[in-house]
Every structure is written in C-alpha cells, then in structure tokens.
Amino acid sequence: MPSPIPVSRLLPRDVYLSVDLGTCSSPLTKFSHGSSLQVPAQRLYDKVSSRHWSAVIHWEQLRAVEPVGSGGFGSVYKAEYFGETVALKKVKKCTKNKLASWQSFWAELNAAHLRHANIVRVIAATTGVPEVFGDESSIGTILMEFVGSRSLQQLIYGDAEQLAEDRWLRYSSDIAHGLSFLHAHRIVHLDIKPANVLVSSEDVCKIADFGCSLKLDGTCEVSATSPRMSHVCGTYTHRAPELLKGEAVSPKADIFAFGITLWQLLTREPPYSGDRQHVLYAVVAHNLRPSIQQHHVFRSERGRLCGTLLGRCWAGEARCRPSAQELLPHLEQLSALT
Known part of the structure; x- marks a missing residue:
C-alpha cells in the first residue's frame, strides 16, 4: 500500500487547520460503509452546493443512478444526491499498476477544494463503497456536479x-x-x-x-x-x-x-x-x-x-x-x- 497521504494534501487549508481529525492511519484504508477520512461533523450534512467538498458520501441519499458513459478511467453515472442531480464517477482499478491507480484517484481531487465557473466541481469523494454501489474493480467514488453528457x-x-x-x-x-x-x-x-x-x-x-x-x-x-x-x-x-x-x-x-x-x-x-x-x-x-x-x-x-x-x-x-x-x-x- 502507498505511504499515507497527509490530510493537508486532501482538504482546504481553512478546514484542516482548525479541525481535530482524530486517528487516520491512511486515507487509502477501505471501510465497508464509508470513507476512512474524517471531516468536521458540522460539514457532514452541508448541502450539495457547499463551498467545500466532503470526504464522506452519504450513500442513503443517492437515488436514480443511471449509466452515462465508461472508459479506461472507469464509469460515470447520473444520480440524485440530496435531491440534486449529480455525476457519480467510479474510478477503475488498474491491475497492472495499482499504485498508479491510487495516485490517479487522488489526483482527481487536486482541484476538489476550488470553485470556478469553468471547472467541474467536486462535491464528495471516498474510497469506501457499500456493496450495493461498489464492485471489485473500483477503488473509489467521486461525486461531481452534473454538467451534462456532451463533451x-x-x-x-x-x-x-x-x-x-x-x-x-x-x-x-x-x-x-x-x-x-x-x-x-x-x-x-x-x-x-x-x-x-x-x-x-x-x-x-x-x-x-x-x-x-x-x-x-x-x-x-x-x-x-x-x-x-x-x-x-x-x-x-x-x-x-x-x-x-x-x-x-x-x-x-x-x-x-x-x-x-x-x-x-x-x-x-x-x-x-x-x-x-x-x-x-x-x-x-x-x-x-x-x-x-x-x-x-x-x-x-x-x-x-x-x-x-x-x-x-x-x-x-x-x-x-x-x-x-x-x-x-x-x-x-x-x-x-x-
């Protein structure tokens, strides 16, 4: 398993500086019912339009998951999250280079804390996926704003x-x-x-x-x-x-x-x-x-x-x-x- 990635690499500075995050051996650790990352309790139930992305996905709030497309990176679905339309991306595990797969997953979050009209906004992301939503080839899930299906x-x-x-x-x-x-x-x-x-x-x-x-x-x-x-x-x-x-x-x-x-x-x-x-x-x-x-x-x-x-x-x-x-x-x- 890759070395633990510091929380400062994952969360915006104005979040992680003021938070007691508790123990977290590695953000790559999988759990069956959620992410191993921890964020402040008051942020867990922020609306989808929140300025900050969340390291927890509330799976019970996902509805009407429909396939949109797939490729070498994984699969993208259209879904509802807290009543709003979102894009759900399941990142695929590369069996030939697992480290590169993990690095690619975390690279997807490099701009997660940023908000701009010309950048797709990240809402939430996690490495822990319940069985009903996950599969063995997926290493993580990212929820993003749903821009549409046209590129x-x-x-x-x-x-x-x-x-x-x-x-x-x-x-x-x-x-x-x-x-x-x-x-x-x-x-x-x-x-x-x-x-x-x-x-x-x-x-x-x-x-x-x-x-x-x-x-x-x-x-x-x-x-x-x-x-x-x-x-x-x-x-x-x-x-x-x-x-x-x-x-x-x-x-x-x-x-x-x-x-x-x-x-x-x-x-x-x-x-x-x-x-x-x-x-x-x-x-x-x-x-x-x-x-x-x-x-x-x-x-x-x-x-x-x-x-x-x-x-x-x-x-x-x-x-x-x-x-x-x-x-x-x-x-x-x-x-x-x-």
Missing part, C-alpha cells in the same frame, strides 16, 4: 451543428479562464483535450477529468524524476515536447494542449494522422504540429491572428509560450474583430 469532442466531431466563430471563441475563452484559475493555484491538468472539456446546457465549457493532474510546489515545476510523475498519463496528440522528452513539468504543458484543442475547434479535424510512434518522434525531433496553411479558416484576418497565437501556444520551448492569463487578452482581441 467538446462530441460537438467537434459528432454533431452536425455549426461552430460559428463567436462560439469557438467563447469556448476557447472558457477553457483559458479555467486554466488561468488552476495555474494560479499551482495545479497543472496535463490532459487538456476536447474529450475532457464538458459543455453545459447553458453552453459553457468546464474542464473535467483531473486524473493526470499535478499540484506543483512553489517552484511551479515538477521534475520528470519525481515519484509524483509515475501516474501522469495524458493523450499523446496533446502532449508537450518537454513531457515527451522527460523534462520538468510546468503549466506551459497545458498551454501546448490548449493550442492543439483550439486548432481542433477551428478545423474540426484530428490533429495528426499516421503511426503513434512516428507522431511522437516528429513532434520532438521535427517540430511537427497540426497544419495551418491547408485550412481556409486561417486565411481571414481573425484566422491569421489565431494562427499566430497557435504558433506561440505550441512553441517547442515552454518558456516561449504565453501563460493562461496572457492568453485572455489575445482571445478578447480576436472576439473584438468584425
């Missing part, structure tokens, strides 16, 4: 509806605002791509799926040799060159992935074709990037400016890329063009 991936590739300029600009601004907030709290997502951006019924984009994320130290970088890097996965088409080369991780890795995602919004095409290993090699050795010249969308004044911004986002050197905060005025400038 940016589905809108780009699966829907016939138009993605007009004002719409993709709004979507890209939503993602940039979410990243700016995460990076201000020293959290790097490390798997930004259309499939991990959900679109709400109000047509607002929210960043989801933090299983590859990292909480950075004060240096705003994590060495590639750090034990915390063992669970980092991500999607090869959106991985920054420095990650492919095993160099230090910084928020600029998310900016590279944002650039690829923005290109997909504009063109509605896959960023690369061909063999995976060839793409990985070419991105590092030959500066391979998605094509701009072949698409008419980049021929207008707005398109040319957007192409220039993309070139900065997916620069080979991380230090040459803009920060998420620096992206925002550029996107505003693009929106102002008529």
